[in-house]
Amino acid sequence: MAVMSNKNDEPRYRAVPSGRAARLGQFGRLAAGVGGGMLAEGARRLATGEVPRMSDLLLTPGNVGRLAERLSNLRGAAMKLGQMISMDAGDLLPRELAQVLARLRDNAHHMPPQQLQQVLGAQWGTDWRTRFRQFEPRPIAAASIGQVHRATTRDGRLLAIKVQYPGVRESIDADVDNVAALLRISGLLPKELDIAPLLAAAKQQLAEEADYAREGEQMMLFHRLLADNQGVVVPSLDKEFTTSSVLAMSFVDGQPIESLAQAPQATRDTVMTKLIAIVLRELFEFGVMQTDPNFANYRFQPDSGRLVLLDFGATRAVAPETALAYRRLLAAGLGEDRMAVRDAAVAAGFLGQVAVDGHGERVDGMIDVILQEMHRPGPFDFGDRGFVGTLREQGMAIASDKAAWHLPPADILFTQRKISGTALLAARLEARVDVRALARAALTL
């Protein structure tokens, strides 16, 4: 999420629609906007002699822009979901849609001051200002279901305070259903795929993310689990000001993690090695994982070289069978055993048996590519993404057979979301990491 560091960059204040009717109205306008765009584009294509396809019509940049614009006005769960999809399926979605969904990450609006006052008054009592030496009225960051303010308490504690938009919790179920409906009409979700379990998991996860008291507990859990790690900082909870819709914590200084892209290779390598080691500990040692690898959840302190970890709303317990599935995959990969990798991938639910039976050669080809990359001498170079194209091509070829479509269990998907997001960050930073050594060490955890 964009940090409003640029003084000229005035935040866009717009009241968050919180009533049910207001939110439905947002979706109505979205549908009308997309529909209108569709007609216009259809007419243009017909006029130029092209036969329009439904999915092309829906995915014009204009429509995608409208979709993103509406989702960001709606905020709440719809926006969080948009972020999830763009991050997870970024490599698979049509480029226009991926781009504009990604825009959601930087495109939030803020509560106007009166609405903020209302929310805080209800949470802290109307005299809350007397408890602060200073409360910066202008948010330092926009979040998906809230906004973050910096404040100093009477006794001098410097806090970051995440304030949730009103109405978020009540709208989660409807928002998830609405986004699913939008994806379906866009042709991105084939009817063959049973996404009901996934939608249920998304609703549950979003409900948990909207409970800031729970997030505070998870943050303290990580604070304790990582207390021995001098290289990372996790904010500490401020219980006095935390409620279910206000999360108060120590303010932690830092720069956006992407700013590291300009840092020396060794710095990028060290930071990513540290981060990947933590992900492996979450999976194999802690049994809990922060599953939201949005880049804005990581920051960097140039002076101390420390990595800042933020946002523990998406923390989940890792099921023992999920950890075991990854253990088997890693062991098979380290052993360069193609058949064992294939079996482990099927057992984990990454691959359906139909795909293996019908497209065995392609599947084996993909595994070979991965094994070859994994076992090249030297550290793994995340910046060298040449092989991803091959994998995508083969994956798409398999995916063209709808019978082979297969959805991994939700628990695996959430875990995988963290792993792919971490790899994406490593790729963005073009880091080189000795992944084999980390994996070998992790298997002894």
Ligand SMILES: Nc1ncnc2c1ncn2[C@@H]1O[C@H](COP(=O)(O)OP(=O)(O)O)[C@@H](O)[C@H]1O
């Ligand atoms: N403790 C903190 N110290 C400094 N900045 C913070 C802190 N917590 C959050 N922020 C800022 O607010 C942004 C959004 O917070 P985050 O918890 O990630 O919200 P969300 O759950 O909506 O993603 C972060 O990316 C960061 O810029």
Ligand SMILES: [Mg+2]
């Ligand atoms: Mg976040």
